[in-house]
Amino acid sequence: MSTPLVHAFFVGRAIAEVVYERLETGVTEALSELGKFDAEQRENLRQFVDEVVERAQREEAIATQASTTTTIVPTDLQTGGDLQATIDDLRAEIAELRSELQRYRTRSSQ
Structure with a gap:
C-alpha cells in the first residue's frame, strides 16, 4: 500500500513542477512580447512626432518666406x-x- 501512495506523491509533484515550468515559460514569453510591443509603440510615437515637427517646420518656413516676399x-x-x-x-x-x-x-x- 505504501508504493501506490509514494507513486501518487511523485506523480503529483511532477505534475506541479511541469505546470509551474510551463506557467513560468508562458509568463516570461508574455512579458517579453509586452516589452517588444512597448518598444515598438515608443519608436512609432517617436517617428510620428519627428514627422509632425518636420512638417510643421517646413510649412512654417514656407509661410514665413511667402509672407515676407509676397504682398x-x-x-x-x-x-x-x-x-x-x-x-x-x-x-x-x-x-x-x-x-x-x-x-x-x-x-x-x-
Whole structure:
C-alpha cells in the first residue's frame, strides 16, 4: 500500500513542477512580447512626432518666406477702384469660405 501512495506523491509533484515550468515559460514569453510591443509603440510615437515637427517646420518656413516676399493687393486697389466694393467682395468671399468650411466640418463629423 505504501508504493501506490509514494507513486501518487511523485506523480503529483511532477505534475506541479511541469505546470509551474510551463506557467513560468508562458509568463516570461508574455512579458517579453509586452516589452517588444512597448518598444515598438515608443519608436512609432517617436517617428510620428519627428514627422509632425518636420512638417510643421517646413510649412512654417514656407509661410514665413511667402509672407515676407509676397504682398497681395487686390486689383481694384492697384487700379484705384472703389474701396467699398472691394471690402464687400472680400466679405462675400469670407462668407463663402465660412459656409464651405461648415459643410466640410459637417461631412467630417459624420
